[in-house]
Amino acid sequence: MVGVTQPDPTSALPKSWDPAEHEGRLYQGWLDAGYFTADATSDKPPFSIVIPPPNVNGSLHMGHAYEHVLMDALSRRRRMQGYEVLWLPGMDHAAIAMQTMVERKLATEGLTRDDLGREKFIERVWAEKAEISGNIGEQMRRLGDSVDWSRERFTMDEGLSRAVHTVFKQMFDDGLIYQAERLVNWSPVLKTAVSDIEVSYADVEGELVSFRYGSLDDAQPHIVVATTRLETMLGDTAIAVHPDDERYAHLVGTELAHPFVDRLIPVVADDYVDPEFGSGAVKITPAHDPNDFALGQRHDLPMPTIMDEEARIADTGTEFDGMDRFEARVKIREALAAQGRIVKEVRPYLHSVGHSERTGEPIEPRLSMQWWVNVESLAQAAGDAVRGGDTVIHPKSMEPRWFAWVDDMHDWCISRQLWWGHRIPIWYGPDGEVVCVGPDEQPPAGYVQETDVLDTWFSSGLWPFSTMGWPEKTADLAKFYPTSVLVTGYDILFFWVARMMMFGTYVGKGLGPENKVPFGNLFLHGLVRDEHGRKMSKSKGNGIDPLDWVERFGADALRFTLARGANPGSDISVGEDHAQSSRNFATKLYNATKFAMMNGARVGELPPAEDLTVVDRWILGRLEQVLADVDAGFESYEFSKACEALYHFAWDEVCDWYLELAKVQFAENDEKRSQTTALVLGAVLDPLLRALSPVMPFVTEVLWQALTGGESVVVAEWPTASGHGVDAASATTVDDLQRLITEVRRFRSDQGLRPGQRVAARFASLDEAALTPSLPYIHSLARLDADDADFAATASIEVRLSQATVVVEIDTSGTVDVAAERKRLAKDLAVAEKELATTTAKLGNEQFLSKAPDAVVAKIRNRQRIATEEVERIGAKLAGMGGA
Missing domain, CATH: 3.30.2320 (hypothetical protein PF0899 fold)
Incomplete structure (x- = not known):
């Protein structure tokens, strides 16, 4: 700075910003300082978030990174605002995914889980968990997650297991958990029931086969039905027609012989049947189709299961027993054709088929004895919590989807035929007795425990309070529960969020009258899509490894790219150009701050407004407006709004304008002016760096410490209005x-x-x-x-x-260049003439003049006047240049 002799304050800063040189060191420094460790005894107001637990066997994909950046930004800002912040990390045991992974490894060794036995197999899974669980933690550190690692939890650790058994026992005793034979999504590869979220649907080119029940003589009783799953006809127990369908009225109540099984098939009337579709008659297989199951219950039909757990035909007494379902589909068609029952050519038929997300095979709807949760009262409480405002959904537009789910929720199948997971605490006696054993109880002698484990969503549904020590009354629960906000994707609104709300409202009465819900706010973000708007997936090959971007562009660039596109409920599209732009922004910020410091920028008391230049007062006023916009964006979870305000202020106004204007002030050789300019630069950069730090913590830490000499931007005060005003x-x-x-x-x-x-x-x-x-x-x-x-x-x-x-x-x-000047003026003239034509047309429209407010008309007239003057002025200049 001109006229000032002092050591170069930038001497500790490297020549350029290289994220890899700083990020690891900075993060470890924050951990060593204990900045992220929450104090349950603090007098500060609490702010808490629990992390949606990623699967322990996986790694963080771009969707995880997106979610983590948003949670981290919220946590870091509240920490700076003086809150006692708990961002609690942890992982999910991911029962199906983890067991599948270990079984695949065993297969490479020529072993199955049955070869090891249950106890040894579970030991093997725990060993695998110990080996791979550190991967996610390391990725989170690379992203800069300010989580409290001292409170890291796992859905199968001792404390959470106690919570699971406690809730199960309470719900069982309250009659909310029961055992029943119902239809489930069955995975023949995994040999277990799976949840809806673990089923993905895809259009499949199948065959629609029409065949005939009853007599082959057209004059005798018969009905034609069609199906794409011909193998299920072995389990048919009825044919349904619409009650008003006169074609079949004479057959309702009669019975037709099954072609292969010693069973008579009744013809029943039900409103479920669409008489306009196909033949107007539907084969009913209650044990292998959800709609058929419901109809079977209404008509008290038998429900034979005709496939075993691996989807092989079983117990039908036919030649097809032992066949795989797809082999049986072909053989049954051939057998029906041989009997003359195929009534028309088999034709291709495109239809949606559910597949197991983990193993890829088509899901088989299957009647099975399972454990269930009666969700009626729980779902109502979850819905009422949102209706009553105890939990606020952001964006509000997601509320109808929420109510549609919870107000029409079906009972929840919570049992899984796996070995890895929370084993259901039900014990069976030698004479068929059934007891539920609590965490502090012992089963009666001679009783045998249920072999099934609980659905993973059961334990993750307890996550907000089980991670804080429930069922014990802990200091963490007293301080941090209910949590402040849940940040998660709208795609698991039903599967995870609804379960947390049900459990939270159920146990909340034991946590105090104010603890009705697990979180006060629910922020639902969208999916991360590629730069063309396509959903990222392995099959498309368009997935992005967030750690790859961290390596190439730096964590700040990744974080800013994701936060800059984040708005409630909206998907975000990202590509390398976005990451490079964010990297350029970090570099710009670094170079601008370093330049300002080289010219003496420092933090200190500003002189009164009358001693500031017009550009000083302008930039300070813009700072006030931008900080207000940033606060509004964060408070409404509109991260994009906050980031855009900071980006354009930093780049367009501070770097492109004020720094250039400040150079003029420094060049005046006026000591007082230079000192004031340096203070204004400090007064702008200090809060700017602090406001950016929740999203870009690394580069702002280095710059803020150098600029202010402060301890850390992590624990600096959140910037507020300076009082200078606009x-x-x-x-x-x-x-x-x-x-x-x-x-x-x-x-x-x-x-x-x-x-x-x-x-x-x-x-x-x-x-x-x-x-x-x-x-x-x-x-x-x-x-x-x-x-x-x-x-x-x-x-x-x-x-x-x-x-x-x-x-x-x-x-x-x-x-x-006279020709260039004429061309420029001609372009300006065309713009002015278009404006004149537009405004003149509007003012000549009597309908517009009669309806438009006077202020609007006056504005159009003023635009017309200006356009007229511009046309005359530019036309005169062109004429003076010898052209028109």
């Missing part, structure tokens, strides 16, 4: 100044002037525009010199400003 007059002046400089720069570019080439200029009406005091800025930023005795204008431009039109005459002395 100076409307200075904002108008700088807006005029920017427009004038921009127009001169555009003229220079059109003329092909070199960026550094200075030319002489003379101004008219600068006083009327109140810009005479700003002439040094104009000369410097527009590369203009004051006119002298030899000045001879060769071109001029006119710029309409708020108070006057400024004419800039320029002596280019041979540098002006």
